[in-house]
Structures are given as C-alpha cells and as structure tokens.
Amino acid sequence: MNIAVIIPVYNAAANIQRCVDGILAEKCMQQGDIYLVDDGSTDQSAETMKKLYGQLANVHLFQQDSQGQAIARQKGLVQAISDGASHVIFIDSDDQIERGMLDRLATVIGDQLLAVCGIKKIFPSHAECEITSTLQQATTQLDLVTRFLCRNQEMDAGLWNKLFRTDIIAQNGIKFQGKNFYEDSFFVLQYLTHCTPQQIKWVKQPLYDLYKHEGSTTYTYDQHLGEKFEWYVTAVQELMRQVGITLPSDVWTAFYFRIALHFIHHQLRLSNQWMSRDTKKKLRKLPLKLGVLKQLPRKYAASFILIKTFSGVYHKLYRIKRSND
Incomplete structure (x- = not known):
C-alpha cells in the first residue's frame, strides 16, 4: 500500500x-x-x-x-x-x-x-x-x-x-x-x-x-457564499442525475434546508446586514411537512419549525447563543 x-x-x-x-x-x-x-x-x-x-x-x-x-x-x-x-x-x-x-x-x-x-x-x-x-x-x-x-x-x-x-x-x-x-x-x-x-x-x-x-x-466572511451555496445545490442535483440516484422530494427539501441554514448562520455570525426578511425569502419555498422533519436530526427539525414560524425569534436566539460560545 x-x-x-x-x-x-x-x-x-x-x-x-x-x-x-x-x-x-x-x-x-x-x-x-x-x-x-x-x-x-x-x-x-x-x-x-x-x-x-x-x-x-x-x-x-x-x-x-x-x-x-x-x-x-x-x-x-x-x-x-x-x-x-x-x-x-x-x-x-x-x-x-x-x-x-x-x-x-x-x-x-x-x-x-x-x-x-x-x-x-x-x-x-x-x-x-x-x-x-x-x-x-x-x-x-x-x-x-x-x-x-x-x-x-x-x-x-x-x-x-x-x-x-x-x-x-x-x-x-x-x-x-x-x-x-x-x-x-x-x-x-x-x-x-x-x-x-x-x-x-x-x-x-x-x-x-x-x-x-x-x-x-x-470563520471568515465570504460575500460570495450565496453563489457557492447555489452551486453546491446544483452540483448535487447534477451528480444524482449522472449516477442514477433518485431522491424523494422530502429528502431534497431537508437537504436544501440544511445547506440554507448553514448559509443563514454564516450571515448571522459574520454580517450585520442579514435580516429576518432575508431568511423568510430564502426559505419561503420550503414546505413545513412531517416527512421533511423526519429526514432531519432532531435539532435541525426543531430549527426548521422555529425559523419557518418565528424567524425573528430564531435570529435573536442564535445570536445570543453565539455570543455565549
């Protein structure tokens, strides 16, 4: 070897x-x-x-x-x-x-x-x-x-x-x-x-x-992270097509939410310009369904419910947590 x-x-x-x-x-x-x-x-x-x-x-x-x-x-x-x-x-x-x-x-x-x-x-x-x-x-x-x-x-x-x-x-x-x-x-x-x-x-x-x-x-702010986020989602879709793997819609939604949440956390942690309305816009097309929640780990399922329901509260809680880390 x-x-x-x-x-x-x-x-x-x-x-x-x-x-x-x-x-x-x-x-x-x-x-x-x-x-x-x-x-x-x-x-x-x-x-x-x-x-x-x-x-x-x-x-x-x-x-x-x-x-x-x-x-x-x-x-x-x-x-x-x-x-x-x-x-x-x-x-x-x-x-x-x-x-x-x-x-x-x-x-x-x-x-x-x-x-x-x-x-x-x-x-x-x-x-x-x-x-x-x-x-x-x-x-x-x-x-x-x-x-x-x-x-x-x-x-x-x-x-x-x-x-x-x-x-x-x-x-x-x-x-x-x-x-x-x-x-x-x-x-x-x-x-x-x-x-x-x-x-x-x-x-x-x-x-x-x-x-x-x-x-x-x-831990470094990347102003192009949104473009890279979209690249990753598109690249995964193309890869699945190439290898012949068909993923259920609930899996796609859960995957997209995981990546979108990483992007949102990056903005909340490193930029003061990201607002609650930006989060709502980013996630507005994602359906809050039981099937999607079952695909996610418990903490992400809880985050999905809270951020879709009360995005402003989620922002405040996340920033408080980060300040105490």
Whole structure:
C-alpha cells in the first residue's frame, strides 16, 4: 500500500512541523509520500518546509499562486495519482493526527473502498469528539446518500479523517471544483455514490485533531457564499442525475434546508446586514411537512419549525447563543 498524504499550506509556518512530523512517524509512511502544496503563503511556510523536509525523498514540495485550498488539493491529488499512489488522505496544515491514525486506517481498509475514523474538534475553550456516524446505520446506497445529505455531521462531511482509494477517484473523475466552501462535502459525496455501506470501514476513535480558530475558511466572511451555496445545490442535483440516484422530494427539501441554514448562520455570525426578511425569502419555498422533519436530526427539525414560524425569534436566539460560545 502506497499512501499519499496531501496537505494544502497557507501561512502555516508555525504549525507545519507539528503536522508533518506526526505523519512521518506513522509506520505506513515508510512506503508513503507527503505532498505539500504551498498556496501562495506570505509568511515563511515555504522556507520552513524546504529547510525541514527538502532532503527527504518521500516529501514533495510544490508552490502555486494563491488559488485556495481546493485547487491546492487537486494539484496534489493529480500528482499523487500520477506517481502511482494506491490510497490518499487529505490533511490540513494547522491540524494534526493522533499517533497511529494512518496505520489504523491502512489496516482496517483492507480491500474495501473507504476507511473513516472519529475526530476531535479543538476549540479555544474546550474540545468535542465525534466517533459515531449516522452513515454507519445505512443499509443501501440510497440510504447512505440520503443520510449524508440530510443528517451528516462534521466527521461525515470532512475530508481529513478518511482514507480513499485512488483507483475509485481516477476511474470516476472525482475532483475538487475550486469553490472551497462545500468542497469537502461534494468530494466526499462524489466518492460515496460509488460505495455501498458494506464497503466502508469505521474506526470509533477520535484520531484526527481538528483545530477550530478564527481566520479559517469557516470563520471568515465570504460575500460570495450565496453563489457557492447555489452551486453546491446544483452540483448535487447534477451528480444524482449522472449516477442514477433518485431522491424523494422530502429528502431534497431537508437537504436544501440544511445547506440554507448553514448559509443563514454564516450571515448571522459574520454580517450585520442579514435580516429576518432575508431568511423568510430564502426559505419561503420550503414546505413545513412531517416527512421533511423526519429526514432531519432532531435539532435541525426543531430549527426548521422555529425559523419557518418565528424567524425573528430564531435570529435573536442564535445570536445570543453565539455570543455565549
């Protein structure tokens, strides 16, 4: 097994050694490669990487003008496939892996298509672990896709805790589109449409440390997020058509609400211009039906009822919660 670890790097001089050293310590990396793609860093990231790893044969350094982490990942992915990697994992430069993570994923995947471990989300004041996925309860591919679209949590949608097979990626034209927001989710969804639940192996341990901090994509206001939101919805619709999966209307409504709520929360958290009338306009075509609520996790079903009924109250409660976090 030849594992490729792809790491997009942007202004990560302070953290890159912690990240890469943890990967190099894995036994499986004696036959694996690391692809560091510097995305136009303005700090000492490139110099730090060259100094630390420039002489190592299995660490490859690439540089590009700043185009975003999705383009950086795609560049590393194309190179890894060209170099003959059998499996690939994507790790962020400001995160780190727990000891044994890659070795564990490499062991459990066997001849299956995907291996997934739990994550630890590290906030400035506390940490939260996710080790159990709703996807584990899926029995069919339709059920797997439905659960991913309507009931996913961060360990499901994220790239960094998953070991993928490069032959599945190459044969099915799975790639990053360059949107950054929703990019992780869409890549994983593309891959899942070529898996059955039985072809996924799970490690119920939080082996990936995901650092949550201001300045990351999630915590930076994006004035084009509305366009990316619409792109994601359209891309999912087209993907379902291509792979021949027909989703019930209640599933589509629940999926759209999940994505719309993410967009609304982004506006409420990072912009003072978003008003209750904007939320009503965004959600006005979504029917409040029991079938839709059944597709959503309990907290999202409750949010759907409240925001459709009293959007102004929902705004106030959300902002109070965020101010206390």
